[in-house]
Amino acid sequence: MLSRHETVRTIELNKLEKIGVIESAAHWLILREIRNQFAHDYPTDRETQAVMLNKAFSMTASLLDTLAGVQHFVEPYLSGGPEGGGLDGMSDNTDA
Numbered sequence: 128m129l130s131r132h133e134t135v136r137t138i139e140l141n142k143l144e145k146i147g148v149i150e151s152a153a154h155w156l157i158l159r160e161i162r163n164q165f166a167h168d169y170p171t172d173r174e175t176q177a178v179m180l181n182k183a184f185s186m187t188a189s190l191l192d193t194l195a196g197v198q199h200f201v202e203p204y205l206s207g208g209p210e211g212g213g214l215d216g217m218s219d220n221t222d223a
Contacts (some may be wrong), residue, residue: 149193158190213214 140152149155161183170176 146200148196150189150196154189155193156195158186159185 136197137152140149140155143149143155146150161179164179166184168179
C-alpha cells in the first residue's frame with residue numbers, strides 16, 4: 128500500500144502529465160530513481176559505476192526534454208503569470 132505522501136506525489140505527477148508538463152508520470156519516476164541511485168548509492172566496483180553512468184547518460188536527452196517542458200510551463204508564471212491564472216489552479220484540496 129502506498130503511503131499518503133506517495134499517493135499525493137502520484138496524483139500530482141499524473142496532473143503534470145495530463146497538462147503536458149512532463150512526458151509521463153512513470154517516466155518521471157524512472158528519472159527520479161536514477162537520481163536517487165547517484166544520491167544514495169556509492170558503488171566501489173568500476174563495473175557498477177559504469178552501469179550507473181551509462182544508464183544516466185542514456186537518459187540525458189529525456190532529462191533535457193523534461194527540463195524544457197517544465198521551463199515552458201513555468202515561464203508565464205515567472206513573468207507575472209497568465210491572465211487570471213496562477214499556480215494555485217494546479218492543486219486540488221485533497222484534505223477536504
